[in-house]
Amino acid sequence: xxxxxxxETTTRTSIEEFDVLVVGAGIAGVGGAYHLSxxxxxxxxxxxxxxDDFGGTWRSHNYPGIRSDSDxxxxxxRFKPWTGPPIATAEEILKYMGDVIDENDLGSHIRYNHKITxxxxxxxxxxxxxxxxxxxxxxxxxxxxxxxxxxQGYYRHSEGFTPEWAGMDDFQGQIVHTETWPKDLDYADxxxxxxxxxxxxxxxxxxIADSCEHVTLVQRSPIYYxxxxxxxxxxxxLREIEIDxxxxxxxxxxxxxxxxxxxxxxxxxxxEVVKEELLTGVRDILGPDYDIxxxxxxxxxxxxxxxxxxxxxxxxxxxxxxxxxxxxxxxETFTExxxxxxxxxxxxxxxxxxxxxxxxxxxxxxxxxxxxxxxxFSDTVNYRGMMFTGVPNLLWVFGYFxxxxxxxxxxxxxxxxxxxxxxxxxxxxRVEVKLRPEDEDMExxxxxxxxxxxPGYLTRAMPLLPRSGDKPxxxxxxxxxxxxxxxxSIDLDGDEFAWG
Ligand SMILES: Cc1cc2nc3c(=O)[nH]c(=O)nc-3n(C[C@H](O)[C@H](O)[C@H](O)COP(=O)(O)OP(=O)(O)OC[C@H]3O[C@@H](n4cnc5c(N)ncnc54)[C@H](O)[C@@H]3O)c2cc1C
Numbered sequence: 001x002x003x004x005x006x007x008e009t010t011t012r013t014s015i016e017e018f019d020v021l022v023v024g025a026g027i028a029g030v031g032g033a034y035h036l037s038x039x040x041x042x043x044x045x046x047x048x049x050x051x052d053d054f055g056g057t058w059r060s061h062n063y064p065g066i067r068s069d070s071d072x073x074x075x076x077x078r079f080k081p082w083t084g085p086p087i088a089t090a091e092e093i094l095k096y097m098g099d100v101i102d103e104n105d106l107g108s109h110i111r112y113n114h115k116i117t118x119x120x121x122x123x124x125x126x127x128x129x130x131x132x133x134x135x136x137x138x139x140x141x142x143x144x145x146x147x148x149x150x151x152q153g154y155y156r157h158s159e160g161f162t163p164e165w166a167g168m169d170d171f172q173g174q175i176v177h178t179e180t181w182p183k184d185l186d187y188a189d190x191x192x193x194x195x196x197x198x199x200x201x202x203x204x205x206x207x208i209a210d211s212c213e214h215v216t217l218v219q220r221s222p223i224y225y226x227x228x229x230x231x232x233x234x235x236x237x238l239r240e241i242e243i244d245x246x247x248x249x250x251x252x253x254x255x256x257x258x259x260x261x262x263x264x265x266x267x268x269x270x271x272e273v274v275k276e277e278l279l280t281g282v283r284d285i286l287g288p289d290y291d292i293x294x295x296x297x298x299x300x301x302x303x304x305x306x307x308x309x310x311x312x313x314x315x316x317x318x319x320x321x322x323x324x325x326x327x328x329x330x331x332e333t334f335t336e337x338x339x340x341x342x343x344x345x346x347x348x349x350x351x352x353x354x355x356x357x358x359x360x361x362x363x364x365x366x367x368x369x370x371x372x373x374x375x376x377f378s379d380t381v382n383y384r385g386m387m388f389t390g391v392p393n394l395l396w397v398f399g400y401f402x403x404x405x406x407x408x409x410x411x412x413x414x415x416x417x418x419x420x421x422x423x424x425x426x427x428x429x430r431v432e433v434k435l436r437p438e439d440e441d442m443e444x445x446x447x448x449x450x451x452x453x454x455p456g457y458l459t460r461a462m463p464l465l466p467r468s469g470d471k472p473x474x475x476x477x478x479x480x481x482x483x484x485x486x487x488x489s490i491d492l493d494g495d496e497f498a499w500g
Pocket of ligand 1 (some may be wrong): 023024025026027028029048049050055056057058061066068070071075114115116117151152153154155157200203239258363364365366399403404405406460
């Protein structure tokens with residue numbers, strides 16, 4: 001059956017064959033290409049990317065002020081020192097990634113404008129057969145690969161999530177989402193409402209506040225913010241005493257990971273103390289008379305949602321300067337000239353920006369099948385957040401909610417390369433994970449515990465995500481320090497791996 005469908009394809013057009021196919025040229029996919037070319041120089045590989053250039057998140061987001069909220073010592077790759085201030089703009093991150101591509105001659109491996117639409121595993125051939133549409137010409141291209149490395153990120157790049165509010169069609173102004181920001185949007189001297197609290201709105205608001213007539217942030221509920229300086233004292237000191245960039249990168253990276261793991265632990269052990277520390281940072285800028293209780297005191301313990309970093313407190317300085325107001329309220333309806341909130345407050349606006357989150361794309365919105373049977377990821381159990389029961393030769397990169405995505409992308413790159421080398425050593429053609437006898441009665445749980453982390457995009461997508469279990473092997477720990485120890489020492493001959 002498979003053989004016939006594949007040979008039908010072959011007659012239509014030629015199939016390009018590779019050992020490994022990497023999906024996506026964001027920070028994870030470009031890192032994957034680097035690791036493959038250095039750790040597995042004899043493997044052939046291709047990276048397929050639907051956008052017209054590399055960068056992923058940093059290419060698709062254009063809103064003013066766009067920047068990381070992680071430090072670049074950890075968000076940057078393990079193998080390439082970051083030498084600038086810790087928080088970086090999208091442009092700086094793209095430059096850094098571009099240097100990685102150029103310095104390592106990775107460009108020839110990347111095909112842009114290639115949107116993968118289907119991935120079919122054939123057990124007869126022990127290969128994935130991939131169909132991609134060229135977004136610039138509409139042509140269909142066919143590829144095959146023994147291993148599929150999923151670096152597609154976690155959300156749909158073409159659209160953000162905007163709730164349906166009453167009266168949106170009546171509004172005479174413009175409604176824009178931060179994810180699809182029109183490059184020519186004129187907000188000078190305009191009344192702007194930004195809906196939704198999070199890293200995006202906290203980044204956007206200080207970048208536009210100077211130009212706008214006024215900005216009002218309307219948030220349903222408050223979130224936590226960190227307000228540190230955009231400077232790493234340890235890195236500065238090491239630079240002053242002329243330590244090499246490579247050493248500085250590694251030392252500062254380890255120190256940050258260490259500090260983050262302590263912070264993470266403290267949010268469970270002493271949440272009230274951590275909460276007070278975060279609120280003090282905000283109070284120090286806004287002053288004692290500002291209503292911090294209403295607008296900046298969340299009802300949950302820190303880290304149940306990501307803490308948005310506001311370098312040098314710029315977002316709060318815009319509030320303090322009177323350029324920005326905050327209303328903790330909900331939109332009841334749009335009107336012709338703005339919005340009416342549930343409290344009855346009426347706001348006038350020329351532009352309403354919805355910073356209301358993402359739509360998750362589970363594994364790149366690709367149609368998967370195994371031997372002609374549709375693959376439903378929610379029927380699988382997820383091995384350490386990276387492989388799926390019954391799905392051969394595929395690894396999924398999903399980073400950290402609370403730490404830098406790239407730390408895990410680097411770690412999983414080592415894992416893929418080790419897995420492929422082990423495969424060669426065993427002369428195996430396929431590897432998948434399976435529940436062990438001792439896992440058979442394991443209770444299957446949602447992919448992430450909503451008590452632990454519960455942003456809207458994840459809650460909305462939970463029915464599409466794989467299941468997890470209550471043993472370390474069967475869930476994404478979201479614990480960077482633990483992964484740094486565990487993942488490199490995984491026994492590839494353990495009972496959870498099935499080789500063929
Ligand atoms: C504004 C913003 C700021 C962020 N800041 C941080 C931060 O500071 N720290 C942090 O850790 N995380 C941050 N994140 C999360 C961020 O998405 C990840 O850190 C990281 O960019 C993910 O990298 P990636 O390469 O896995 O995915 P992405 O950056 O999402 O790139 C995936 C690529 O895969 C491509 N792709 C997807 N599906 C297909 C397909 N079917 N065919 C072909 N190509 C496909 C996409 O076009 C995209 O280019 C931020 C997210 C946003 C939106």
